Amino acid sequence: MTFEDGFPNLFISYARGIRGQHVAFLASFSSPAVIFEQLSVIYALPRLFISSFTLVLPFFPTGSYERMEDEGDVATAFTLARILSNIPISRGGPTSLVIFDIHALQERFYFGDSVLPCFESGVPLLMNRLQQLPDSDNISIAFPDDGAWKRFHKLLHHFPMIICNKVREGDQRIVQLKEGDPQGRHVVIVDDLVQSGGTLIECQKVLAAHGADRISAYVTHGIFPNRSWERFKHDNGAGPNNGFNYFWITDSCPLTVREVKNRAPFEILSLSVQIASALQI
Known part of the structure; x- marks a missing residue:
């Protein structure tokens, strides 16, 4: 009121x-x-x-x-x-x-x-979900930049890792593969948040070009202003050049959850258990 x-x-x-x-x-x-x-x-x-x-x-x-x-x-x-x-x-x-x-x-x-x-961190939710996948033994973790690697690599150290980075070419910033090999792997791109999603999509293209078998993504906070989530397509089994196999987000941004719920490739991971645990500290 x-x-x-x-x-x-x-x-x-x-x-x-x-x-x-x-x-x-x-x-x-x-x-x-x-x-x-x-x-x-x-x-x-x-x-x-x-x-x-x-x-x-x-x-x-x-x-x-x-x-x-x-x-x-x-x-x-x-x-x-x-x-x-x-x-x-x-x-x-x-x-x-x-x-x-x-x-x-x-x-x-x-x-x-x-x-x-x-x-x-919401990353433990991702780790639990990855263990449930049928190809859980073939997963590599990719970071779109060094900042994401610094933030999350210690939590995900038992996975093979791939690091991308952005370089400037004239007025453009190009995503390149810095280290790691995505060939034949189900690569999961991990970051803390997504807004327009441009970097994630460019990272997807690079990983697909280097032979990734499937590509998924995880971000804790799916902000997606101006319905930018619409840029993320489901691959529908056609391969990583066509989209993402999964895109996991938490329910930290409830307005986004309302928009993407039940829309492939999105899948919502609830923070409720982590919040309940934090309240017991």
């Missing part, structure tokens, strides 16, 4: 009933328009005499906007981290903040001492 001026009209039901309880709030900052109303509730809950407060924010949405390259650039990732770092302290102490696969690793240092960030 909103007031006549459009600002949210909020009410926390059962406010007295949560006194002395351990409270968790599952947030989704899917767009700037919905952040303010959720922050209003997030700031109010610790003041209701609860024993502890945990904020679960599966996708930290400003994570790819943390760089200041020119004077005047605003690092919005740092701004959001500061806002979350000032959540009021509950009776049990600072707020626990659960985030999955934050985009830039240095962002974990953006948070102040008044919040306890807990950084989790």
